Amino acid sequence: MSEGSDVKVLVLLGSLRRESVNRQLVELATEVAPPGVTLEFFDRLGELPHYNEDIDGDDVAESVQALRAVAADADAALVVTPEYNGSIPGVLKNAIDWLSRPFGNSALKGKPAAVVGGAYGQYGGVWAHDEARKSFAIAGPRVIEDLKLSVPFKALDGKHPRENADVAADLRDVVAKLAAEVG
Template sequence: MSDVKVLVLLGSLRKESVNRQLAELATEVAPEGVTLELFDRLGELPFYNEDEDGDDVAEPVRALRAVAADADATLVVTPEYNGSIPGVLKNAIDWLSRPFGNSALKDKPAVVIGSSLGQYGGVWAHDETRKSFGVAGPAVIEDVKLSIPSATFDGKHPRENSEVAGSVREAIEKLVAEVG
């Protein structure tokens, strides 16, 4: 397999979030030749405003778009906030959707995984993220669904759960298989 670069977008800003731990796990279990790069600056992005989107766009937006342009695929790892997408992630999707029809992620494969409280592990947020990303330009892989109830981890790092580690690796393998 040739080298594949995967952009990782994390829907939680919390340093100790289980979703950050899942992103760490993804980096650890990625197949040889696959590099995952977490863009850890979503909290720095200004709210999307078309009036601000031009040649002089804010530096964090330029950085996000540059990393996205350099990536072959995207892995989104996100919790669910109030039954939907965390605001920082939705805002990043809005910035990445421009220019409309020719975004940095246009036609590149994307997968959404994550964990949240409750018995469904963030299913609503993951479905909404897939829908929003699908409109924004990436080729969302709809059959990769990994929504893990946070109680699964019992306070431990996800890497300590071999079933979860295997499922995360499988999600990455399916994502990489879609890279053209």
């Protein structure tokens, strides 16, 4: 990050559906981000091919090149994801796998990262969030383990998360603390 410029946070969303509540959490994160912090939402995870070493290299798919380019330009990363069957949605795991290569030289290497999100279960998807932290940390970023937010969607009463003051405050706190980790 050059002095005086905004902190750029790459945002990855683990749900592809249009009405995704996690997508609404991304919207909220953008709204509550403190001054000087810009969220760069890479909304193309559905376009990434399944990870395959045979197609990774200099002529890799354009969508992968775009993901790696925005990751290289970012100062930090924020994952926002639901839980699928007690774990990480495949589309998110696939993105993490693409970002983990070149091995030892990820575009996110050493950059601070945090994982948040929500799900309809009573624990708000905490298994997926824990697994995303584990996997992302192995892939290269410096995952900040104590930046956590797992929202049980029933608590939102069907409303946009921006209408829940606690969720908005917690998310603002995560984004601010993540940005503060940028050296």
